[in-house]
Structures are given as C-alpha cells and as structure tokens.
Amino acid sequence: MSSRMRGDSPSGRIIAKHFLSDKVEHFTESVIREMTRQAMLHGAVNLAQGFPDFPAPAEIKQAAQQAVGADVNQYAITWGAKNLRNAIARQTQIWQGVVVDPEKEITVCCGSTETMIATLLAVCNPGDEVVIFEPYYENYGPDSVLSGAKPKFVKLRPPRDENGEWTFDEKELRRAFDRHTKAIILNTPNNPTGKVFSREELLLIRDLCLEFDVLAITDEIYEHILYDGTEHISMASLDGMRERTVTINGMSKTYSVTGWRVGWAIAPEKITNAIRKVHDFLTVGAPAPLQEAGAAALSMPAEYYSKLAEGYRLRRDHLLPALTGAGFRCFRPRGAYYVMTDISGFGFKDDVSFAQHLVQNIGVAVVPGSSFYRDPKDGARQVRFAFCKKPETLDEAVRRLGRLGGGN
Ligand code: GLN
Numbered sequence: 514m515s516s517r518m519r520g521d522s523p524s525g526r527i528i529a530k531h532f533l534s535d536k537v538e539h540f541t542e543s544v545i546r547e548m549t550r551q552a553m554l555h556g557a558v559n560l561a562q563g564f565p566d567f568p569a570p571a572e573i574k575q576a577a578q579q580a581v582g583a584d585v586n587q588y589a590i591t592w593g594a595k596n597l598r599n600a601i602a603r604q605t606q607i608w609q610g611v612v613v614d615p616e617k618e619i620t621v622c623c624g625s626t627e628t629m630i631a632t633l634l635a636v637c638n639p640g641d642e643v644v645i646f647e648p649y650y651e652n653y654g655p656d657s658v659l660s661g662a663k664p665k666f667v668k669l670r671p672p673r674d675e676n677g678e679w680t681f682d683e684k685e686l687r688r689a690f691d692r693h694t695k696a697i698i699l700n701t702p703n704n705p706t707g708k709v710f711s712r713e714e715l716l717l718i719r720d721l722c723l724e725f726d727v728l729a730i731t732d733e734i735y736e737h738i739l740y741d742g743t744e745h746i747s748m749a750s751l752d753g754m755r756e757r758t759v760t761i762n763g764m765s766k767t768y769s770v771t772g773w774r775v776g777w778a779i780a781p782e783k784i785t786n787a788i789r790k791v792h793d794f795l796t797v798g799a800p801a802p803l804q805e806a807g808a809a810a811l812s813m814p815a816e817y818y819s820k821l822a823e824g825y826r827l828r829r830d831h832l833l834p835a836l837t838g839a840g841f842r843c844f845r846p847r848g849a850y851y852v853m854t855d856i857s858g859f860g861f862k863d864d865v866s867f868a869q870h871l872v873q874n875i876g877v878a879v880v881p882g883s884s885f886y887r888d889p890k891d892g893a894r895q896v897r898f899a900f901c902k903k904p905e906t907l908d909e910a911v912r913r914l915g916r917l918g919g920g921n
Contacts, residue, residue: 558913625732648669703735775804859917
C-alpha cells in the first residue's frame with residue numbers, strides 16, 4: 514500500500530487526513546447554520562440564525578424582477594455594477610460624511626461574508642496578527658485562519674445589570690497590538706452583543722491603529738438597526754482613519770434580503786485593487802440583477818430606515834421581558850437584532866446541552882454562546898437569540914419557552 518493510500522477504508526468512505534488542508538483542521542463548521550438545520554429537523558422556532566422571516570420590501574423585489582425581465586442576466590462588472598457603486602458612494606456621503614470614489618474605492622462581493630474573507634486574503638501575510646473583540650461573529654475566526662493570519666482576541670465584558678454596556682479594558686486592547694498586528698476587525702453595531710461602539714471607544718482604537726500602523730476592517734452591516742438614541746459612527750469618518758479603513762456593509766440586514774448575497778467593501782484605492790483581484794478569482798461577481806435592485810434599495814427614503822429600526826425596537830422590547838420572565842438574564846442590545854442572555858439560572862452543564870434541550874424538547878432554536886468565543890468555557894453560560902422575526906414567530910417562541918419552568 515502506498516503512503517497516499519493510508520487511511521482509506523476498503524469502501525473508500527474514510528478520507529485520509531493528508532487530503533485535507535491543515536487550515537480547515539483549525540476550525541469547525543458554523544454553529545449558527547447548524548442550528549438552523551436542527552430547527553428544521555425538530556420543527557423548532559428558529560431564533561438562532563439572523564435572517565428575517567417576513568417579506569422583503571415590495572419596491573426592492575420589483576426592482577429585482579424588472580432587472581431580470583430587462584435581461585440584466587449576465588456578469589456585472591467584476592467589482593460591481595456602476596449603478597450600485599454610485600448609490601453606495603452617494604449614501605456613504607449622506608450617512609457618514611465620507612466621500613468615496615465609486616470607480617476606485619468600492620468592491621461589490623457576494624454578501625459581506627465574501628467581502629470579509631476577500632479583504633483578509635487581500636491584506637494578510639503568514640505571521641500577521643488580527644485583533645478581534647470577543648464574543649465575535651463566528652466567521653471572523655476561520656476568515657483569519659484561511660487568510661494565514663493569527664487571530665488575537667480581546668474580551669468584551671458583559672454589563673453587570675441588564676441596562677449596562679459591554680465594555681473592554683483599554684490596557685488589554687493595547688497589549689494585543691504589536692509589530693505583527695496587521696488589522697483589527699471591528700463589528701459595530703455588534704453581533705452577538707448588540708454593543709454600539711461609542712465615539713470615545715472608536716477614538717481609542719483609532720489611536721492604536723495610528724500608533725501601530727494597523728488597518729481597521731469594520732463590519733457595519735447593522736448600521737441602521739439602532740435603539741435608545743445610539744449613533745452609528747463609521748471608523749472611516751474619524752480623522753486619520755479614511756486611509757487605513759476597509760468598511761464592509763451589504764444589503765442583507767438593512768433590506769431583509771439575506772439570501773441575495775450582495776455586500777461591499779469601501780477602501781482606499783490600493784487596498785481596493787487588492788480586494789478586487791481576490792474577489793474576481795473567488796466569485797467573479799455578485800448576482801447582476803440583484804445589484805440593480807441594490808441601487809433601488811439604496812434610494813429608499815429616510816423614513817424606511819427609521820421604520821426598520823423602530824420595528825426591531827418593538828420586537829426587542831417585546832422579547833426581552835418575556836425572556837426575563839422565562840428565567841434568562843438578558844443583556845439589552847443597543848443595536849443589531851440579537852440578544853445575548855445568561856442561562857446560569859437554569860442549572861445546565863453548559864450552553865450546548867441547554868441549546869440542545871431547547872431545540873429538541875422545548876422547540877426553540879438559539880445559538881450556544883460558546884460559538885462566539887475562542888475558549889468554549891467563556892460562552893458556557895450564554896445563548897444568543899435573534900429577534901428579526903415576525904411578532905407571531907416571537908410569540909410562539911415565548912409560549913414554548915414558558916415550558917422551561919425557569920420563571921420566578
Ligand atoms: N449574521 C447572521 C447571524 O449571525 C447570519 C449569518 C449567516 O449564517 N450567514 O446569525
């Protein structure tokens with residue numbers, strides 16, 4: 514038997530380890546997507562994966578239908594349809610006061626997921642380090658590994674009481690920066706905590722980026738989903754950051770079209786050129802007719818965005834007291850559409866066994882907290898709920914959670 518054959522079973526069903534990339538050995542499958550599969554299997558209400566279960570705006574769907582009808586059915590320009598890039602540049606100036614050249618500084622990708630990995634592949638070399646706040650959206654870990662960089666985690670600490678803010682320790686953040694640091698990944702408003710980084714916090718991060726010559730890669734996909742008068746501040750709008758920031762955003766969350774896969778990066782020209790090259794070879798381009806619909810979406814009136822945020826505020830304010838009543842300790846989100854909860858009151862071994870109980874016996878799918886931490890122990894007392902769902906979906910989940918018997 515040759516060494517290449519070692520590990521093969523007679524039926525050929527066991528794949529030898531040497532066929533696999535070492536990089537892939539360093540991360541597991543997405544727990545968020547796995548919970549959606551489990552929700553379907555057990556007929557559970559899916560409050561795990563963050564996608565709306567209500568219709569997308571009619572105007573946007575019409576724009577997509579029209580584009581298909583008008584035969585916008587072949588590749589768009591690799592780095593994005595001109596109409597969409599123009600609309601992104603226009604709105605970025607209106608919303609953030611940041612002037613962007615749509616010809617040289619925007620790359621449209623297949624969702625912000627591809628945008629993030631394309632960006633990291635475009636900027637990272639082996640040995641580079643990437644600073645990530647944790648808990649973090651699970652993709653950032655594998656994204657860093659795939660791009661050859663080493664993730665370095667800095668803790669966001671949960672608030673003491675329900676109305677407090679998640680905070681980080683300035684000294685711990687500083688310690689994470691050194692001569693190997695290539696970038697910091699920042700997600701504000703934040704998934705999974707709902708934290709909206711304040712100007713003061715962003716200035717602190719800005720100062721470290723300048724001192725250590727580090728790039729900021731900011732995922733701002735929840736920029737319009739804000740509560741309690743919080744303000745979204747884009748890193749690129751801060752003095753000194755325009756030249757060292759990649760701003761990532763997309764249609765998924767703002768326009769309730771997570772399945773369309775249209776996202777984008779805004780970056781200085783040289784970085785954009787690198788991202789465009791990676792994107793071109795990864796996927797060639799995002800769906801052409803949906804990019805035209807994206808241009809229409811970005812032309813929605815201002816009240817569309819205030820209604821979107823208000824709709825999610827109502828859902829948040831409906832779900833949180835119900836979760837508290839069912840025995841969860843909630844950390845009130847200031848943005849995005851997730852709530853992290855503390856499950857200590859239920860006395861389960863860990864978050865995974867609790868989430869399994871919820872999905873199999875109670876009929877509600879959530880995401881175990883450990884999937885947002887490098888060390889699973891750090892998330893063993895937490896689960897995340899997504900509340901981007903119809904009121905009746907949330908009601909049904911609350912009704913089922915009543916069976917938990919954790920309320921006072
Ligand atoms: N961002 C969403 C979440 O955190 C969905 C992510 C995904 O599955 N692509 O649930």
